[in-house]
Amino acid sequence: MTSGPGADQHERPDLTGADAGTVLAGLYDAHARPLHRYLSRRLDTETADDLVAETFLAAWTGRAHYDPARGTARAWLYGIATNLLRRHARREVRGLRALARDGGRACIADPLDAVAVDRADAEGRLRAAARTLAALRREERDVLLLVAWADLTPAEAAEALDIHPRTARTRLHRARTTLRRKLRTQETDR
Amino acid sequence: MTDDSEIDGLVRRLRAGRPEMSEPAFTEGRARLLAAVDRAPGSLPEPPLAARRAARPTARRLLPLAAAVAIAILGGGVVVVSVTGEEIPVAPPAGPEQPAGPWYERPLPAIPAEPRNDAGRLGENATDLVVAPGEYLYIERRPRGRDTAEPARTWIPADRSGTWQRTTEDGTMFGDGGRFDTKVVGWWHPDAGFTAALPRDPRALYRQLVADQWPREDAPAAAFRKIAQLLADAVPADLRRALFGTLGYLPGVAVGAETTTGDGRTAVPISIDDQGFHRIVLLVDPATGLLVGGHQVQLVDAPSGREGGLVPAGTIVGEWTADYAVVGRMGDKP
Structure with missing residues (x-):
């Protein structure tokens, strides 16, 4: 974690100056790849390529709206990207349902991990998680995935979505509670 | 599986193996950004x-x-x-009456020449409870339908810049000027200084909401929630009067016929639809201009969290009522 005035300037830059283009290019260098990681998990790699570019173009045209007092540039960018994702909301849900149907193999990054914990159990839980993610209310899924996939804190997710931090925490709590309940049901049914 | 970190850990494993951004994609995205910058290097679309x-x-x-x-x-x-x-x-x-466009692309429009609804009349009789120096305004917000739930209680000093206390199910917080858990002051975190500086002219307030909107989802509903938050803290009557006037200019706001709160008090409902999922309803005491209750109405069928469960559209969720009193000490109850 960085700190100090320099770090703050980096995290909450002034995008109103004549050097805004340079600043935004720096933000691109710092955040494009992690942002792509988040977007490709929510949709697919090819769409993420476009959405990353669109996010920064939207950031450039909307830079006057960025208020450093309200949040970090990182949160702002993830907020723009999450808004852009909404055009693809149905496709995202279809993808998650397909993930749930196709089984957990595609979900598991490290096969050794799966071996260690009983592959069938792991796949079952992951299928249930994908199915539940698809069924979550979109705004709850947004907060959960900004936290789990983009590593934003709940407060940063609130900044990204322009919602009250308490609302973000409530949405996160609801999403986790729903997941927990579904997973318990799935474990009971086995 | 009970721990939040376990839940998050499971979610993190989903699609964790996606390929990284390719170098050509990275380069192309950067080039598109720089091309846009080159096309309009110095112009800023809105004032900073x-x-x-x-x-x-x-x-x-x-x-x-x-x-x-x-x-x-x-x-x-x-x-x-x-x-x-x-x-x-x-x-x-x-x-x-309804805002144009899908809710996720819905900025606050410029202020119309005339109010869109008569919310302003709800503030006409706004009055304050008299809180003498050393006393506290006590606000109790009680969820309905959850008899075992503890109400949220707030103690506000006569000088609102003094120390407030708020006690909820999560514990007790103290905050100078009502600033409890944040360093950032603004619409979402209003403290006594912020509210004191807000204009008392509804049109000026509306313009400030326009200027302060984050270009995000459903700005009219967000503005409604910002105002509701201030009203819930029983800000002084002159500001409440202005806030109701501002609600009069917001698109999508509806003022209903007189009704009663869950505990039987007369109230006038004022509402807006929030992101197409909920209708936020505030219940205003027309005699004082204070919020005395509220609830949300589910606008779409939604999974309830129970296996196969459904919360059908039209269901009232999150109902609450509010009471106000003056007490002699912070922490006292009437």
Whole structure:
């Protein structure tokens, strides 16, 4: 974690100056790849390529709206990207349902991990998680995935979505509670 | 599986193996950005109000500050605002009652020439409870339908810049001027200084909401929630009067016929639809202009969290009532 005035300037830059283009290019260098990681998990790699570019173009045209007092540039960018994702909301849900149907193999990054914990159990839980993610209310899924996939804190997710931090925490709590309940049901049914 | 970190850990494993951004994609995205920058290197589409405020974080001056004129292009209208806050040309006349466009692309429109609804009348009789120096305004917000739930209690000193206490199910917090858990002061975190600096003119308040909107989802509903939050803290009557007046200009706001709260008190409902999922309903005591209750109405069928469960559209969720009193000490109950 960085700190100090320099770090703050980096995290909450002034995008109103004549050097805004340079600043935004720096933000691109710092955040494009992690942002792509988040977007490709929510949709697919090819769409993420476009959405990353669109996010920064939207950031450039909307830079006057960025208020450093309200949040970090990182949160702002993830907020723009999450808004852009909404055009693809149905496709995202279809993808998650397909993930749930196709089984957990595609979900598991490290096969050794799966071996260690009983592959069938792991796949079952992951299928249930994908199915539940698809069924979550979109705004709850947004907060959960900004936290789990983009590593934003709940407060940063609130900044990204322009919602009250308490609302973000409530949405996160609801999403986790729903997941927990579904997973318990799935474990009971086995 | 009970721990949040376990749940998050499971979610993190989903699609964790996606390929990284390719170098060509990275390069192309950067090139597109730089091309856009080159096309319009110096122009800024809107005045940097936000940045000016950020540069002077302690100055809660009202906009506009420095510019001779500020031009805001929002939705379908153009408003030119002078340094005195007066509008020069008028925005388009009051539009349709419901905001245009999908909720996720719905900015606050320019202020119409006339109010869109009669919310302003809810503030006509706004009065304050008399809180003498040393006393506290006590607000109890009680969820209904959850008899075992503890109400949220707030103690506000006569001098609202003093120390407040708020006690909820999560514990007790103290905050100077009502600033409890944040370093950032603003619409979402209003403290006594922020509310004292807000204009008492409904049109000026509306313009401030327009200037302060984050270009995000359902700005009219967000503005409604910002105002509701201030009303819930029983801000002084002159500000409540202005806030109700501002609600009169918000698209999508509806004022209903007199009704009763869950505990039988007379109230007037005022509502807005939030992101297409909920209708937020506030219940206002017409005799005092204080919020005495509220609830949300589910607008779409939604999974309830129980296996196969459904919360059908039309279901009332999150109902609450509020009471006000004056007490002698922080922590006292009437």
